Amino acid sequence: MEIGLTHFLIISGILFSLGLFGIATRKNAIMVLMSMELILNSANINFIAFSRFGGFNMEGQIAALFVIILAAAEVAVALAIVLNIYQNYHHVNVDEINKLKG
Amino acid sequence: MNTFQIVFYLFALIVIISAMGVVFSRKLMYSAFSLLFTFFGVAGIYALLNADFLAVVQIMIYVGGILVLIIFGVMLTTKITDVDMISGKTGKWVYLGASIVSLSVLTLLLYMFNTVNWNLPGATAIYHDSSLDALGTVLLTKYVLTFLVAAILLLIAFIGAALIARKGN
Numbered sequence: 001m002e003i004g005l006t007h008f009l010i011i012s013g014i015l016f017s018l019g020l021f022g023i024a025t026r027k028n029a030i031m032v033l034m035s036m037e038l039i040l041n042s043a044n045i046n047f048i049a050f051s052r053f054g055g056f057n058m059e060g061q062i063a064a065l066f067v068i069i070l071a072a073a074e075v076a077v078a079l080a081i082v083l084n085i086y087q088n089y090h091h092v093n094v095d096e097i098n099k100l101k102g
Numbered sequence: 103m104n105t106f107q108i109v110f111y112l113f114a115l116i117v118i119i120s121a122m123g124v125v126f127s128r129k130l131m132y133s134a135f136s137l138l139f140t141f142f143g144v145a146g147i148y149a150l151l152n153a154d155f156l157a158v159v160q161i162m163i164y165v166g167g168i169l170v171l172i173i174f175g176v177m178l179t180t181k182i183t184d185v186d187m188i189s190g191k192t193g194k195w196v197y198l199g200a201s202i203v204s205l206s207v208l209t210l211l212l213y214m215f216n217t218v219n220w221n222l223p224g225a226t227a228i229y230h231d232s233s234l235d236a237l238g239t240v241l242l243t244k245y246v247l248t249f250l251v252a253a254i255l256l257l258i259a260f261i262g263a264a265l266i267a268r269k270g271n
Contacts, residue, residue, distance in 0.1 A: 003110050005222065006215055008151065011114050013211035015121055015140075017204040022125040024200035030130060030175050034137050037168065038121055041144045044156075052151040055223040058240040061153050061233065062248075065241075068156075068163055069252045073259035075168050079175045080267035086179040087269075 008049035015042035029082045029092040033075060040071045110150055117143035130176045134169065141165050155234045 015038050022035030044064045051060025086092050116139055123136030141164040148157040241249055 001107075003107055005220065007110065007114075008147065009215040010212060011117060011147065013208060013215060014118055016211065017208035018118075018121045018125045020207060021200050021204040024203065025125075025197055028130060030172060030179060031133060033175070034124055034133055034172060037137065037164075037172075038124060038140065041140070041164075044160075045144065045147060048148055048151045048153045048156060050220075052153070053222055054220075058233070058236050061156055061237055062240060062245055064153070064156055065159065065237075066248065066252055068159060069256060072163055072167060073256055075171055076263040077259050077266070079171055080263040082175055083178060083267050092179045 005049055005053040008045055012042040012045040012049070015039070015045070027093040027095055029078075029085070029094050032094060033078055033082075037071065037075070040067055043067060106150070109146075113143050113146040113150065116140075117147065130180070131173075134173050134176055137172070138165060138169055141169065152233060154232055155237055 019035040019038035019042065022038065023032050026032055026035065044067050047060040047064040047067070049060075051057060051064075054060070082092055085097060089097060120136045120139035120143060124133045124140060127133050127136065141160060145157040145160040145164075148154075148160055
């Protein structure tokens with residue numbers, strides 16, 4: 001069977017639902033971040049698959065490039081926030097962090 | 103089965119198994135190292151999709167930058183003396199609900215991917231060269247404003263991250 005667009009889309013669908021499961025079930029903030037990276041990667045696979053099978057236009061690859069840039073910025077800021085939370089609470093369980101100003 | 107199919111299924115297997123390792127393993131370090139294999143597998147899939155520059159970018163930024171940051175985060179937010187660097191348990195009902203939701207999302211996505219007619223252009227030109235020159239041309243003509251905004255956003259984000267993470271502010 002020829003490898004087509006659907007095969008790549010199925011991989012990205014599986015990655016997306018795994019990331020969703022990880023975000024919903026994990027308490028540790030770092031684990032939530034890792035699952036978010038899975039979801040961003042699945043979106044990137046979709047972008048590039050459509051760019052490849054939609055007539056080789058570059059726009060999908062540009063979008064994927066900007067997603068990677070945003071993921072880098074997001075993970076830097078999120079880890080800074082997580083470190084600050086760890087200094088205040090001595091844990092990073094996201095369901096127990098419920099004070100706005102501690 | 104030709105080479106393309108073998109390589110595709112190999113990378114697909116790597117991506118899916120290591121992503122399951124990320125989500126299901128209880129130890130944080132194991133998850134972080136599974137994430138390494140997921141990123142490499144996704145880079146291989148980019149290369150299969152003729153996006154060679156993005157495959158290199160994926161390895162350089164995700165593996166070289168984001169994963170290192172995440173591993174530093176794991177090490178800085180757990181006490182080294184702790185034996186259990188594991189992610190805490192959530193309740194059984196959360197687990198059940200998350201399974202139901204993510205499985206139904208997966209079913210919906212697979213149904214959609216298999217039934218929607220995407221109206222793709224039929225015969226596509228074969229792209230022999232590297233995608234780098236075409237990517238650079240588009241990036242510096244049509245998307246130059248987005249490019250500059252992304253650069254400024256990165257600068258602001260990293261300065262802000264350094265400011266937030268500083269001790270005793």
